[in-house]
Amino acid sequence: MTTAMKGALLSGAILAAVAGGTQAQTLANLAEQAAQSYREQARYPAWSQPLARDAVNPIVSEREPAVISIGGRDGGSKLSFWSDASRYEPGDVVQISAKIDPGSALDNDGGGDWRVQAELMAGADAVLSSLSLKDDGKGADRQAGDGVYSGELLLQEAWQPALGQAKNMGLRVSADNGRDSHRSMGGFLYSRPAAELMGHYRDVVKDGNLLIQAKVEVAQAGRFHLSGVLATLDAAPLAFAQQSFELEPGQHWIDLGFYGLILRELGAATPLQLQSVTLSTVGSMPNALGRVESNVLVTAPRLPSQFTAQPYGRADLLEAAARLQGDGEG
């Protein structure tokens, strides 16, 4: 008796037991699903993958600052807060905003004015600085009385990480009106990359792949990670690419390769744009993330036939698919 047969019998027994209250259910074969997925993924290298139709730009999405919320259940009041970016560098000003939703519960009346405080933390317990967030339409606050409390914080040199490194900064925000009290922690990255993009890019086709070449300035030797998203001129993301490098101080041209088959399969000869590109200093955690540069290059128009028609054939994924077939068949 094969494992698959016994599994089917087991599944059948379980499914029969619940047949009264639910429809007849079966499980899709997970091993087969995974194997099929790996055969598809194996067509492209790990360093360059196509993005699904209607996909969001993964670089932009990962850099979205988090909105931290607490409260709000059962009609109660709720605190939400955020910073205007997920990463900053020395000299940057952090814009902090907090919104109070008073909720709809009948007993929400009775509280006084909200007092909203923000604390910058170097860790779980170490407070570096604190400030009051205001809803008075002055300074960092755009509009008085709109329920959004704002403030800003200059990142001091004394707090900065070493060159090529980054620090996680906690941002603890509290709101209190004498009746309700909320407090939670968000944060951002204080980053000091050891290299930066210089704003010079060019594109070439090499070995059937599209290479985006970026000029970088390295201040300190280390390991660096370059990633980018290629999109149509009307901003639909098409492909992601990444590469890591060990670089010495000085200026360098480095290559970001988009696998040619992805572009060939698109079948269009129109120019594309490098929608996002970023260079981070890696090698220690947290990584010193670099700025995301947007729409920095429009590529030359190229015929699909200039790109490789060869699937990459990732051996590890094809091997995994073969072994999964064994799992599925017993």
Add this chain to the structure above:
Amino acid sequence: MFNLSAVRRAFGLALLLAAGDALAAPCLIFVHGKQTDTNTYTSYTAARNYWVNGSNDFVRTATKNYQASYYVVGYNGTRPYWESQSAGEVANEIVNATNGGADAGGNRCAQSYAQGGSFWIIAHSMGGVISDYILGNNDSSDPNYNYNGPYDTVASRVSLAITTGGAHRGSEGADAVCGQSSGGCNWFAGWIQDCDDATYWLRSSSDVQVRTYASAPAKNIYLTGGYEAIFGASACLSGEDDGVVQYASIFACDGSAGASYNNSNACNNSYKQEASGFFNLDAAHENHGDERDDSDSDTRRQIPDGIWNCSGSSCSPNTVVQSSMTTAEFISILY
């Protein structure tokens, strides 16, 4: 009267069948979640008991009463997910498992990788985040390639990972605990009692998210989790949750880690934290503890792009697909 030789033959056949099962089935490698002490790192018994609640045993059930072979990983669950005693330890132990080595309790996979074995990671809670980090840093193009262990070997040898209650996008509970929240949000069960270093790195802030420091996983990560609330704690979590981790995190959704999802609208396979490699399985009426100890045989529901089929096609989201099945039982019928 019993015919002894027939009984012996039947017993022998049963042993052979069991041995055959162990060889054919994947070896299940269990990776536990966050801890408030180092016990699971220093004691095999603690690591093994993570999966046990009284007479209920997740490992026993998921392996079909040990018909499938298994290996229990123990790491330091008080450290950030990316450190050497967490991700590094897990990676080294998985490679040991795939080499045919035994865990600290003497359990080993039926076949090594060289002998043709296959290996599935079964991870709970923070174990899911560690899986993301390892499998997303296995290639030399990745930002934290082989950061503190043989991630490349792990990724090449593991067939897939299943996470239950995975904190892929962090936990709003960790935000509350590290923010020293008061009122209804100051109580959290188990692993987020205090803001230790692991908890600090399990917040929902972008700067600590695993997706910020890893690429798409080299092998697929399949997602299941619970929607049984825990009184008090769930009030601090958005949408459905298991009392510790909210759906946006359990199902590794793109967008806000605090987005409000339920069984009908949980993010589908096209809206995950990475461009590829994350897939929905289903959801169970279990809380965060139930998800890993086989103690709550309860309702299971389909979620968008889930694995259950009804009458030949994918069940509608929120359909009750099982009325009484633990996550361990569910895993046992996936292979």
